[in-house]
Amino acid sequence: MKKTALAALALFASTACLAATPWQKITHPVAGSAQSIGAFSNGCIVGADTLPVQSEHYQVMRTDQRRYFGHPDLVRFIQRLSNQANSQGLGTVLIGDMGMPAGGRFNGGHASHQTGLDVDIFLQLPKNALDPVATAAAAGVRSGLTGRQASCAITVETGDF
Known part of the structure; x- marks a missing residue:
């Protein structure tokens, strides 16, 4: 009986939270x-x-x-x-x-x-992995950098936004 009353109270409380x-x-x-x-x-x-x-x-x-x-x-x-x-x-x-x-x-x-x-x-993620050249071009990575340096050189082109 206590479990039923507790479940009913929980249901009532959850519907009140979802009210418009x-x-x-x-x-x-x-x-x-x-x-x-x-x-x-x-x-x-x-x-x-x-x-x-x-x-x-x-x-x-x-x-x-x-x-x-x-x-x-x-x-x-x-x-x-x-x-x-x-x-x-x-x-x-x-x-x-x-x-x-x-x-x-x-x-x-x-x-x-x-x-x-x-x-x-x-x-949406691409279905297949992009090749490294396309990935670097899309991310705006400066050429000549590798590893940790490259991850710090990624820029976001925001001029048009």
Whole structure:
């Protein structure tokens, strides 16, 4: 009897944790010039943009969660990153959670992603290992370095982001 009551209490407590937050009831971005308000784990956003869920260079995952909103700079960054990844032959970029239309707290999964500045990005791994020359070229490793030196010389090309 005690185990049944404890199990019922645990089930009740877990469903309360998964209940929608007031933020999840907002279906459209708040009008205004883009502004992230507060901190990543306690904030919101005005003027969020919607990341289009259809693209040939990225794929938005779990669209039913409606977590594909963000600051306009973040949306443009994702589009530029996925275009460049595609042009480099890296394939489709998978986009996980961003934020909700007005930001705010999710019912689970993240304490962050509240101000429209966060995104989960997944890069698909190649089916076969790349040859060393292609790997070095893609990573931007300066030639002439080996081992530990080479690992310190890897740069990320951010000029276009």
